[in-house]
Amino acid sequence: MEYRVKDLGLAERGKLQIEWAERNMPVVARMIRERFEREKPLKGIKVGAVLHVTKETAALVRTLKAGGAEVRLAASNPLSTQDDVAAALVKDGIEVCAWRGMNEDEYFSCIEFVAKWEPDIVIDDGGDLHAMLHDKFPSIAGKVWGGTEETTTGVIRLRAMEKQGVLKYPVIAVNDARTKMMFDNRYGTGQSTFDGILRATNILVAGKVVVVAGYGWVGRGIALRAKGLGARRVIVTEVDPIRALEAVMDGFEVMPMREAAKVGDIFITATGNKAVIRKEHMELMKDGAILANAGHFNVEIWIPDLEELATEKREIRPCVTEYRLKDGRRIYLLGEGRLVNLVCAEGHPSEVMDMSFANQALSVEYLVKNKGRLPAKVYNVPLEIDQEVARLKLKSMGIEIDELTEEQKKYLESWKLD
Amino acid sequence: MEYRVKDLGLAERGKLQIEWAERNMPVVARMIRERFEREKPLKGIKVGAVLHVTKETAALVRTLKAGGAEVRLAASNPLSTQDDVAAALVKDGIEVCAWRGMNEDEYFSCIEFVAKWEPDIVIDDGGDLHAMLHDKFPSIAGKVWGGTEETTTGVIRLRAMEKQGVLKYPVIAVNDARTKMMFDNRYGTGQSTFDGILRATNILVAGKVVVVAGYGWVGRGIALRAKGLGARRVIVTEVDPIRALEAVMDGFEVMPMREAAKVGDIFITATGNKAVIRKEHMELMKDGAILANAGHFNVEIWIPDLEELATEKREIRPCVTEYRLKDGRRIYLLGEGRLVNLVCAEGHPSEVMDMSFANQALSVEYLVKNKGRLPAKVYNVPLEIDQEVARLKLKSMGIEIDELTEEQKKYLESWKLD
């Protein structure tokens, strides 16, 4: 058994963490796991996963294993691994390569650890595993049965690969499942982004001007929570006119970043793009502006520009770097511009990951069942899976819903004048 | 010139109404109209429309005419015609068949008035024109170039026709345009439903328990406004688990109607289905419960059941019918179970219809441009049209948005590890 983690001695604490997470993940850790244990649908399958190594990921991995899979796991972000959880997973028989505070070489070597293992199914978060397989190990990629992708960023990359005709295996865009997006991108990131900001800064949101770059599902959730926490103004910046209009209709202000830069107290990026906040904006900001990123990669706030503008730099609190500019203004960058919820807080609440990972578990099962039948394209999560996840979740919350009567079903199929 | 309206003498008042509406419809009545006047893209085209004959519809029809079209217009609901507007349109050269308070025969005879005219392009709201063309005048239907549909209800019917292989011309589901749905189904109906309820009843929403049946775009808007107006509890009923879960995550309670029936003060249906509130529910309601419908047809609240349960019935206020049940409880039905916003208030605000009708105008132009090229299916509004509508609307509001830099565009197309 191969693995590389920080300290196996942390396993006991990690076990408690996983127990806490699983209590809040009834769909993955109880409902699906019980069926997987009975049915063993993943028997003998090699699942290679690149995910944030957290207590919630542990719940998924343990469910895949309960279904019969062998699992290798690497970190999808150099700063997001919970070392105690990693240790507990190794004790549980999972081959993990992950520790908090990896450098870039170490980060890629762990992904390679998964790629070279020649997995049948790959699970990725951000697309680095998919990219490495296609770019560096095309012959291994050619043997992969199928994959899944957890994030918007990753799906954008995969669609680019699909469009360029280079994609070598079918990928299910778990990110786009409705039960994933509503929980994870919207309500999960909405809450956990502010959790990260508050742990880092302990500031009061009420009375502040919050600028949210991007009005996809993540940006929506952040804007909603900013308002829910009492922000005086919530300003959205967008490049897409439909989304911009939707932000306006949802009760937010919309303006270009060069205007927002002048008035914001807190800036949060959630676009999936690079250099959304850059020199031209930093030059306009107020003294004390706080910058945080909720997008997958640390490129949305363009740090090289900040470094160039600054004359001094220090860590004033954990997770808060103060940049002092030539004119004396100070700008505060949280979590080095990486995912603020993962780096400065604990990432998504377990309930959120319960939905995402239920889609992951059932999508992996679907890929196994449909081995060889799916052309190499990017797929939506099948509607039945999405609905099944919703149904299980409602059941776990004790919520019952209506059912169509026979007469109603008939009515929905009719179209004639009567 | 043929027409049938209530009283041409109302035309002056109708003109003022249209002026007021057009002031709030800059996209249809100024931006698109000015281009249509220059370019005449609809020159000589016969457009047959079945729409609510309101001041906003007048703005659309006048823009189609400015583009060169001949237009015939019938009412899409027996109770929704604004007679002054109908008169003003006739004075303007539009052939209108519509008056408030038609009976069912008159209603269908007006739709026939449009159908038999052999229109090139048809615009419908609810699907009765499409249904009549296919069911009663198939040879005319066979010559139609294409059509559009304004409502969820109509699109459901058209998709049923498509599925059954009987659809005879391409139809653009204007209802499903993002710029239509967000304004119209969500924010338009959300506000105007409560406008109708308040005009009818003058009750205070704060402190009440509001039950919303259906959590599509319309139901979402209603639930949101119920909360925004201070309802103590907002309860959603659904048959779809994903939507039900979304309602929960949006902060609403979800339960079956048989539970909600016991605690609701105000019930609003928005499902597109029939008998959503029926005998079994009415039997459980509190004394004084108020029932309103926001769906297209007056079948969601099953009135035959109410009539059967009641021992007495009177109109206690305009738009409010009191049913007294055997056990003394009273149930109040608003607007005879028809669309409460149209029957008890003025329908959608003009700003809303500006978006819907901008999509209509540009979709009609698209159908003309693509005559003969589109197989007989139900189409989404082309993304370019949707975006163009959003762009024009933002411009009319004086709102500017960001643009992608060249470097950002390149970034979005890349996928490799770098």
Next chain:
Amino acid sequence: MEYRVKDLGLAERGKLQIEWAERNMPVVARMIRERFEREKPLKGIKVGAVLHVTKETAALVRTLKAGGAEVRLAASNPLSTQDDVAAALVKDGIEVCAWRGMNEDEYFSCIEFVAKWEPDIVIDDGGDLHAMLHDKFPSIAGKVWGGTEETTTGVIRLRAMEKQGVLKYPVIAVNDARTKMMFDNRYGTGQSTFDGILRATNILVAGKVVVVAGYGWVGRGIALRAKGLGARRVIVTEVDPIRALEAVMDGFEVMPMREAAKVGDIFITATGNKAVIRKEHMELMKDGAILANAGHFNVEIWIPDLEELATEKREIRPCVTEYRLKDGRRIYLLGEGRLVNLVCAEGHPSEVMDMSFANQALSVEYLVKNKGRLPAKVYNVPLEIDQEVARLKLKSMGIEIDELTEEQKKYLESWKLD
């Protein structure tokens, strides 16, 4: 029996209206009335009232009468009388002087009709009856046992009289009761102001910039509902720094009116002061700005300035006057700058007035019981009355609350270290 109303023939319709109102006023029209009928606490007392003559006021007046009082009633606003209700009240034996559309002389002559009757107890709404008694009929004022006042505006005037030492009888500031303010000033006016604006204009609130002048209870309610209806920006103007700060913390923007004037779509005044919107602001407004007043008197929007600036003026819709300015801009004034909820809609919902008028009824009873014992000052509603009103209201809604245990009561009285 003396009276002056529009048309006694409207009485039947008025009776239905009153029935509808009383259904939504369980505290005044059922709970208190039943006790008053039994106990007759107002037997033989002459109660002179100047109130908006609406269906809700009818419920109060009928309860006072049930308690044994004789009642004379005049209108507190020239445009707010519901003529059918006035007629029904006369049929019920109340001496009413009120009709919709009085001129100023008629308005004051009706107040005189109440004043000269030499009432024992006076109920006022706005303070004109109190002012007339003190200013024109001081000897009658000297014989009044006590009075009540319904509005912020009236209480401000009475406190000025108290401060100047001229007040001749004790007055209970019903306006300031917590159960009055939370329902009436905040949630009642909040909802009904927008009801008035929507009936007048049928515009969409979502996406608009709403400016609220004044952040007292009324302004708070309006700002909250503006947000609840989806306004893009809600801007508050204030002169009091504490209230201004509270608005900021409640999530609103605060700025001086001269800044707000430039960006607002809809302006609503709720300050109790004059000329809050005046020439200097009108000159800065956007084409199409809408002005509405929610304060008691039509002085908050300074109409003489608007008249002076305008070159043309017309009624474009009922309740909407268009002023065209020299530079072509148009400004829309709703309801002639009078209380928009009363003039353009139906005033407060009955539920609201149930609270206000429960306080009125119990305060009148209190004044009678304490005849001669209260020095001529402005009094708060006694806490027991306020609590009793809350208790009755909760009971009518079927809501139960906790009670302190004996141990908890003891704990609240202790202060020592233990």
Next chain:
Amino acid sequence: MEYRVKDLGLAERGKLQIEWAERNMPVVARMIRERFEREKPLKGIKVGAVLHVTKETAALVRTLKAGGAEVRLAASNPLSTQDDVAAALVKDGIEVCAWRGMNEDEYFSCIEFVAKWEPDIVIDDGGDLHAMLHDKFPSIAGKVWGGTEETTTGVIRLRAMEKQGVLKYPVIAVNDARTKMMFDNRYGTGQSTFDGILRATNILVAGKVVVVAGYGWVGRGIALRAKGLGARRVIVTEVDPIRALEAVMDGFEVMPMREAAKVGDIFITATGNKAVIRKEHMELMKDGAILANAGHFNVEIWIPDLEELATEKREIRPCVTEYRLKDGRRIYLLGEGRLVNLVCAEGHPSEVMDMSFANQALSVEYLVKNKGRLPAKVYNVPLEIDQEVARLKLKSMGIEIDELTEEQKKYLESWKLD
């Protein structure tokens, strides 16, 4: 110089913490401090303070010192001291007796350390210093010029003392200042309570049922944030009918705790009373219920009952104690039932304390200026101080407000018919 802290070596880190806090406290740490430095209004005064020893308290203490005072400081809670800040204050010349994790004896010995020093002015948070002075050192209490009190709990105790005629010096109820309550009790505790809950549990609030006991300012803030974070139901329990009704009108459900106990996921107490959640409620709770306290003392959740019901108990995460009951249900108690925002997070954001402590600083100055002139009663913060704090805060945020014109001032003083 006397002091007792954990480790002076932490002073450097404490200094950074204080710097961060002071950046967010412009009123106390810049505006008032600059004036105090110039005017030295507290020259030679001994100020004895019992406060949470946090970075924000450091800012207050440093401003008092800048005004010329000598200060002694003890912890107002055994678990809330930030040891690094305590160390930094000692280095700054303040006599501190405080460390995190004191036992009860140590806690009271530190308060005694302040009391026996014979302070001229006392600042208290919770009332233990006031109680000790009156109960154990009455002769010292007799020499105190005056005091202030920061909390609702403390003010309740002081009013009990006043009512019983035992209060020996004037006390200003800083807690009741409007600029204190709106920031601190409402928005400060609202946010920081959830900050504490999220750090302890990392759960998702969206979709949950949150029960808030008490609807004073603190409870209001918590209920508002619960809704703002997406809770499915927010249930309020109250003993006061007016507050209960206000909760209903604010859009919350109200019911007795014995009903709420059955459906809540998260319970938060904010009543200032004891045993608000007790055995009879715990017996009804769902498996997994989470209990947190936001009130001053750890008596609101009655822990002896929990201990009695439980068969097992363990710390599953930092700040989370799991009680396993006889029937297998688990109940999670956060922060041992102490103030969850202080124990599991960092207490109030600095911005909040800026307002509270600005009132403290100016109230201390007021007590010094009015030495000997104020009878021994509980006083509100003088309106001028409250307004001055608001004015300074708005200025620090760059927010300008309107001013009354001369004509408007005159209008507000007039009352006659004109």
